[in-house]
Amino acid sequence: MEWVRGTDQQNMIASVLGMGGIGKTALVSHVYSIVKYDFNTFAWIMVSQRFDVDHLLQQIVREFRKNDRRKEFPEDIDMTDCSILQDIIRNYLKNRRIFEVARLAPESNIIYLEPLEKNDAQLLFYKEAFWRNNDMICSQDKEQWAKTFVQKCNGLPIAIVCIGRLLSFRTPCSLEWEKVYKDIEMQLTNNPIIDMNIILKVSLEDLRHNIRNCFMYCCLFPEKHVMQRKSLVRLWVAEGFVEEVGNRTLEEVAEDYLTELIHRSLLVVVKRNDSGCVLEVQMHDILRVLGLSKARHENFGSILNPAKAYLIKGARRVSTECGDLAQLVEYAPHLRSLLVFQNSFTFGSLLQLSGYQIRPVFELFNLRFLGLRRTRISSLPRSIGRLKNLLVLDAWKCKITKLPQEVTKLYKLTHLILTHLIVTAKPVTSSLEFLPSVGVPAPTSISSMKKLQSLLLMEASAEMVRCIGALVELRTFRISNMTQLTRLGIANTKWLPL
Structure with a gap:
């Protein structure tokens, strides 16, 4: 610890080497968590073998903005203009001890980790x-x-x-x-x-079949990807991996699956809330590589490599970060699910698209999970009513201002999650600051969606209040614009979680 805290210029960069699984990341993470508050700013960045430079620059900016103890980092930054991010980072690090790190000083220290005694x-x-x-x-x-x-x-x-x-x-x-x-x-x-x-x-x-499927499914996420607990268990449910147990919901059973994978050290907890509840998990690189090999061998799932698209032949589930997705039609005719992490596409029985603008297509009659979170979609077509098997519609922080009446025909829907993102004149700063959003008016006859377990964020109205009583499976409910419910005596409350 003293070595890291010292002022010796030779200690600006350290390399930790060792075989896979020997504990390199664990060691560095432990040291980082202890010494980071001795510095005016700090950043934790994980780089996978396949990385995007612009994305890494955005990550560094987010970390510095979040952890800048002196509040000297520029607040209004256009995160969409990656050409200026490098100069912003360099100017911020000038005249600081860590400037040598930013310049990648040639002097370095190498730490070799040996197997345990x-x-x-x-x-x-x-x-x-x-x-x-x-x-x-x-x-x-x-x-x-x-x-x-x-x-x-x-x-x-x-x-x-x-x-x-x-x-x-x-x-x-x-x-x-x-x-x-x-x-x-x-x-x-x-x-x-x-x-x-x-x-x-x-x-x-040694795992039960369903939990084994859940583990192999996690292998399809990108290297070092942090998986959100709620989204992950909903994806497992949508895939049909979770069995019914008594009167418990499928999500509750899936939570048990997740807990067992964590207890078996097949998944690692990244973040918990103040109550100790798991919020984010991650998979070790070695386990992911080996799990992917197993998934490919069994045609459970595969990752699309545009240069070797033939390798996904027979795969029932595919994930991708790049490439011509039209190859899927030729090489994966039995595809059931597609996870897209950068490009956009619509195919299969499950679709997860995060952080990117997409062209919505609602002709996928077998679709069970539709993730549109943080995309630029401003409306949903009336044809969404054709998705009779849809279980989850996640449009959190999109630009949707109104739901079509046909949404109420989705009788199997268990989670309806959406907010209308408020557009401001300030530059887009991604997750650097809270981006305000408001609720969306509920469509009439929402009371017919009796399978709903999560409903957020709806705009308060007398009609909304009258319909809630019919949603007997509801477990999570949030409304906004409480000023319309002054007669209930809670007009000063902005949010109402139940």
């Missing part, structure tokens, strides 16, 4: 295998098996964690541990050391 590896294994127990003590009948597992992992932290968590879900007896070991032994050939591919294979075989 035997004792440290053993302690990590006990911590993961007995995380449910306060004492984390291994009984004598399992101690020899514990040493055997640790030896096989060869000091690789991610392997130790995954094996330990896998064992924690088994009956705590030596016979169960022996069974897991034999399952792993069956996968080994001449290599006495367990590799991550074997660990993931055994871990996936």
Whole structure:
């Protein structure tokens, strides 16, 4: 820590090297979280193997704007003009200690991370295998098996964690541990050391079928992508991965799936709220690569590479960040779902489009999830009423001011989420500041949409209040413009979450 906090000019840049899964990101993240408040500003940027320079510049600006303790970073920045962002960042860093970092100073320090020593590896294994127990003590009948597992992992932290968590879900007896070991032994050939591919294979075989599908689905998201909990569980539901359990909603059951994947260390929590509830999750790069290989092998899903579009042949689910999406028609005739993270397209039974303007097409009769969040769509056509299987319509912070009456024909819809973004004269600053939005008038006969569980953000009206009583499945409800409900005595309240 002192090394990072010091003023030695040679400590401006540090490189951390080591094999995949050895804990490079974990180490840097830990140091960053401790020392960041010793600086006037700080930024955490994750760069994937496939990256876009403009997007990285926008990320850096967002981080500096959010974490500028002296409030010296320019507030009004046109985030759509990436040509000026580099100069803005450079000018901001001038005369600061971190200016050398911005110039990529040639002097650097390299930290080599080695595999864990035997004792440290053993302690990590006990911590993961007995995380449910306060004492984390291994009984004598399992101690020899514990040493055997640790030896096989060869000091690789991610392997130790995954094996330990896998064992924690088994009956705590030596016979169960022996069974897991034999399952792993069956996968080994001449290599006495367990590799991550074997660990993931055994871990996936230990999952229930539906949860296994949810894990492989997460592999389709881009490298280092942060997944929002609410959106993710709704996507799982729309895909049909979630089974009904008693009187619980499918989203509630999906939350349990997510919790199990986290407890098995197959997903990592990125952010929690003040109550400890998970808000964002992420997948480790190694697990994602191995999971993608498994997904491709089973034709579960694939990622579109425009140069090798033939590789998606037979895939039922495809995600893409670039390329000619017309290739999908030729090479993926059995496509059910498409996740688009930069381009726009309309196909399959599920469509997720975030952050980009799209041309809406509503002829997809099997569509179950339509994500239009933060796009520039200003209206929905009457043909939206044809999407009889739609479960989720997410148009948060679009430019939609009115819903067509045909929306009320979507009898299966469980989540109707939309707000009208208020256009201001200030430059577009993306997430640098709060972009105000207001509710949208509810269409008449909204009471016919009896499957609704989430309804936000609707503009308050007497008609809206009369219809709410019929929506017996409703769990989340928000309205705006409370001035129209003065007779209820809550005129000074801007939002009303129920």
